[in-house]
Amino acid sequence: MAIVVQKYGGSSVANAERIQRVAGRVVECARKGKHVVVVVSARGDTTDDLISLAREITNEPPKREMDMLLATGEQISIALLAMAIDKLGHPVISLTGPQAGISTDAVHTKARIQDINTRRIRDELAGGKIVIVAGFQGATTEGEITTLGRGGSDTTAVALAAALDAEVCEIYTDVDGVYTTDPRIEPQACKLDSISYDEMLELASLGAQVLHPRSVEYGKQYGVPIHVRSSFNHNRGTMVQEVDKMEKVMMVSGIAYDLNVAKIALYDVPDKPGIAFQLFEQLAKESINVDMIIQSSMRDERNDISFTVGKDDLNRAVAVVQKVREEIGGTGISYDEKVAKVSIVGAGMVSNPGVAASMFGALAQEGINIQMISTSEIKVSCIISSSQVQQAVRALHKTFDLAAVPNVQQRIG
Amino acid sequence: MAIVVQKYGGSSVANAERIQRVAGRVVECARKGKHVVVVVSARGDTTDDLISLAREITNEPPKREMDMLLATGEQISIALLAMAIDKLGHPVISLTGPQAGISTDAVHTKARIQDINTRRIRDELAGGKIVIVAGFQGATTEGEITTLGRGGSDTTAVALAAALDAEVCEIYTDVDGVYTTDPRIEPQACKLDSISYDEMLELASLGAQVLHPRSVEYGKQYGVPIHVRSSFNHNRGTMVQEVDKMEKVMMVSGIAYDLNVAKIALYDVPDKPGIAFQLFEQLAKESINVDMIIQSSMRDERNDISFTVGKDDLNRAVAVVQKVREEIGGTGISYDEKVAKVSIVGAGMVSNPGVAASMFGALAQEGINIQMISTSEIKVSCIISSSQVQQAVRALHKTFDLAAVPNVQQRIG
Numbered sequence: 001m002a003i004v005v006q007k008y009g010g011s012s013v014a015n016a017e018r019i020q021r022v023a024g025r026v027v028e029c030a031r032k033g034k035h036v037v038v039v040v041s042a043r044g045d046t047t048d049d050l051i052s053l054a055r056e057i058t059n060e061p062p063k064r065e066m067d068m069l070l071a072t073g074e075q076i077s078i079a080l081l082a083m084a085i086d087k088l089g090h091p092v093i094s095l096t097g098p099q100a101g102i103s104t105d106a107v108h109t110k111a112r113i114q115d116i117n118t119r120r121i122r123d124e125l126a127g128g129k130i131v132i133v134a135g136f137q138g139a140t141t142e143g144e145i146t147t148l149g150r151g152g153s154d155t156t157a158v159a160l161a162a163a164l165d166a167e168v169c170e171i172y173t174d175v176d177g178v179y180t181t182d183p184r185i186e187p188q189a190c191k192l193d194s195i196s197y198d199e200m201l202e203l204a205s206l207g208a209q210v211l212h213p214r215s216v217e218y219g220k221q222y223g224v225p226i227h228v229r230s231s232f233n234h235n236r237g238t239m240v241q242e243v244d245k246m247e248k249v250m251m252v253s254g255i256a257y258d259l260n261v262a263k264i265a266l267y268d269v270p271d272k273p274g275i276a277f278q279l280f281e282q283l284a285k286e287s288i289n290v291d292m293i294i295q296s297s298m299r300d301e302r303n304d305i306s307f308t309v310g311k312d313d314l315n316r317a318v319a320v321v322q323k324v325r326e327e328i329g330g331t332g333i334s335y336d337e338k339v340a341k342v343s344i345v346g347a348g349m350v351s352n353p354g355v356a357a358s359m360f361g362a363l364a365q366e367g368i369n370i371q372m373i374s375t376s377e378i379k380v381s382c383i384i385s386s387s388q389v390q391q392a393v394r395a396l397h398k399t400f401d402l403a404a405v406p407n408v409q410q411r412i413g
Numbered sequence: 414m415a416i417v418v419q420k421y422g423g424s425s426v427a428n429a430e431r432i433q434r435v436a437g438r439v440v441e442c443a444r445k446g447k448h449v450v451v452v453v454s455a456r457g458d459t460t461d462d463l464i465s466l467a468r469e470i471t472n473e474p475p476k477r478e479m480d481m482l483l484a485t486g487e488q489i490s491i492a493l494l495a496m497a498i499d500k501l502g503h504p505v506i507s508l509t510g511p512q513a514g515i516s517t518d519a520v521h522t523k524a525r526i527q528d529i530n531t532r533r534i535r536d537e538l539a540g541g542k543i544v545i546v547a548g549f550q551g552a553t554t555e556g557e558i559t560t561l562g563r564g565g566s567d568t569t570a571v572a573l574a575a576a577l578d579a580e581v582c583e584i585y586t587d588v589d590g591v592y593t594t595d596p597r598i599e600p601q602a603c604k605l606d607s608i609s610y611d612e613m614l615e616l617a618s619l620g621a622q623v624l625h626p627r628s629v630e631y632g633k634q635y636g637v638p639i640h641v642r643s644s645f646n647h648n649r650g651t652m653v654q655e656v657d658k659m660e661k662v663m664m665v666s667g668i669a670y671d672l673n674v675a676k677i678a679l680y681d682v683p684d685k686p687g688i689a690f691q692l693f694e695q696l697a698k699e700s701i702n703v704d705m706i707i708q709s710s711m712r713d714e715r716n717d718i719s720f721t722v723g724k725d726d727l728n729r730a731v732a733v734v735q736k737v738r739e740e741i742g743g744t745g746i747s748y749d750e751k752v753a754k755v756s757i758v759g760a761g762m763v764s765n766p767g768v769a770a771s772m773f774g775a776l777a778q779e780g781i782n783i784q785m786i787s788t789s790e791i792k793v794s795c796i797i798s799s800s801q802v803q804q805a806v807r808a809l810h811k812t813f814d815l816a817a818v819p820n821v822q823q824r825i826g
Contacts (some may be wrong), residue, residue, distance in 0.1 A: 015469075034562075061499070062495070062496065068507050072485035075488075082478045084470045084471065086478070124422040143512060145509075
């Protein structure tokens with residue numbers, strides 16, 4: 001029997017009524033003859049509430065204890081959803097991440113899945129049960145509870161779909177699918193019918209919050225079709241999958257933005273080999289994810305190095321930079337939290353050299369100063385002032401004519 | 414190094430300030446050179462809140478899922494307390510019940526501890542850490558999460574103290590110790606300096622909510638001294654321990670009451686062997702704890718059977734009785750939730766035959782009707798109307814002159 005993995009986010013299980021609706025949807029799928037594995041996130045604001053509880057105690061909670069705390073959010077969700085499904089008369093069992101056989105490394109609060117032992121899940125499915133799995137969590141081989149970091153439930157769902165060889169991984173969310181940009185900022189944003197893993201990866205990394213990048217990586221790696229759709233209706237959403245070459249030639253398929261960005265600059269470091277290595281190795285040791293990096297030669301034999309990190313990591317990153325500065329020299333450090341990243345993404349960009357220029361032009365016309373630029377084959381990102389994000393997204397959506405396009409397949413070249 | 418087990422109840426960890434105070438107290442004990450193992454309950458109303466969440470979904474949640482849900486309450490507490498202790502600069506680690514090696518049977522929501530593998534706890538203590546253990550929970554050998562039922566954290570604490578051969582198990586609560594009766598009902602109630610396991614067992618079973626009966630059983634079985642004391646001051650509380658014979662001859666040491674009582678009666682059942690067995694075997698199969706049982710011969714060859722259960726079990730118990738009635742006959746069933754149990758407890762009672770009579774007399778004088786009576790060597794319990802509990806407790810406290818007595822040791826026969 002075919003296996004379907006469904007993932008419901010926190011807003012889909014925020015209260016009893018919504019949990020019951022999700023239960024109905026899950027049972028409906030099971031009664032169509034599918035084996036259903038459901039991954040759920042913590043309810044509504046639970047995770048934020050738990051973080052607040054920790055913050056009342058200390059500003060620097062040990063990460064192991066943070067995982068101990070946060071893992072309870074999803075455990076509450078799975079129990080409640082299992083109760084709702086039981087009430088509908090369908091056999092069901094909930095499993096924590098560790099019970100579901102999800103093994104991770106020991107990097108607390110940002111653990112990565114290393115292995116999934118699907119024996120228990122397969123046994124329960126074979127016994128006719130719907131299996132509810134707590135997203136976002138796992139355990140080390142020593143039995144320590146870990147969490148996967150932001151968007152971890154998506155990763156759990158896609159990784160389970162891969163491990164179980166599911167026919168599809170359905171990601172239920174409160175929007176209808178993946179849009180050309182955030183509809184809250186640009187009302188003319190359009191839903192995309194399908195998108196490639198690579199494009200989705202850029203969009204996801206860049207802050208389009210429908211799907212976490214790591215989950216897209218898993219999907220791409222194992223060829224899991226991911227269906228991003230609404231938990232409030234039965235409309236077809238956006239399929240994330242390999243698309244054939246014909247379909248890949250769209251120029252720009254979406255505009256993404258990310259407010260969770262902080263910029264750090266280290267001035268006047270010696271221009272000799274190994275400096276960047278020393279800095280970024282130290283940051284990596286602290287498990288700080290660095291996004292954009294720019295090194296510029298301003299004067300003779302002196303460099304400036306700028307880079308961006310998530311806002312949560314800013315304090316720790318600044319501490320590392322200060323330590324490294326004492327070792328390698330440098331006249332000063334500056335950092336800025338009031339920045340944001342705006343990006344255009346499209347698989348067709350690689351063969352259209354003018355795209356980046358159009359982006360810079362559109363921003364310039366709006367009087368928006370570009371602080372950093374970073375490009376890949378399918379995206380261009382700019383760091384700008386966070387106060388100008390909305391203006392930038394709207395201008396870019398218009399410049400690349402995204403409102404006019406009902407779905408991606410029709411936007412050839 | 415000597416091991417001390419401390420247990421803090423839900424009100425002691427209800428908010429950040431209280432958690433920090435508990436952390437200070439725990440670290441103080443560790444700095445005195447003790448190995449400290451701390452057991453905590455769910456914070457404040459967390460367990461009730463979780464039960465309400467479940468009730469919003471269904472009236473009959475599967476018990477396995479209820480355990481999955483409820484176990485999160487203690488997990489939140491241990492993480493927050495560990496964070497607070499870490500902030501004070503002392504090495505610390507929190508462990509869930511399963512991580513702490515607590516194995517139970519598979520009777521969900523009322524599991525019993527079967528074994529404690531203390532290896533992990535001993536390793537962490539040897540590493541210089543304070544160990545925080547989630548009360549109330551464990552796991553089956555198959556890894557299913559279980560909870561121990563009401564007062565389970567006390568049981569966790571005393572069982573751990575026994576398994577670790579601790580010098581004392583300190584039960585911190587919001588009162589100064591064990592009182593001759595509930596001070597909220599009788600302001601003249603006195604704190605007892607010490608009490609025997611047997612007396613405490615009766616008081617605990619009868620609803621004096623400072624200590625769960627199962628924890629006292631463990632304490633008695635393994636000879637663990639239990640110190641019931643306040644988390645708000647450093648006063649000596651009440652020691653629960655074996656006392657020598659001289660000290661045992663107090664007549665009545667306390668008055669207990671329990672409002673969590675419902676009475677069920679089955680009328681006119683055939684007076685033949687095996688009837689009671691059939692009824693109570695079925696109730697036991699449903700894991701319904703029956704407390705008092707009275708069988709009375711009213712007419713020729715017909716009996717009435719009355720018994721009491723916890724209010725939570727009333728609906729399920731009535732269903733069982735109805736089923737049994739169809740099989741064995743009986744003219745009717747009645748049940749009453751508006752009852753309570755009032756008891757007098759004292760090790761000296763066995764050699765003072767007039768004690769029960771004094772109790773009945775005191776209740777009669779207040780115009781309180783006694784519906785059921787049950788006695789043991791060290792207690793007499795009466796089922797009365799729940800509306801008359803306060804009146805009964807005060808009358809009995811006065812009759813047995815408990816207000817006059819500063820502590821138990823002085824009240825020789």
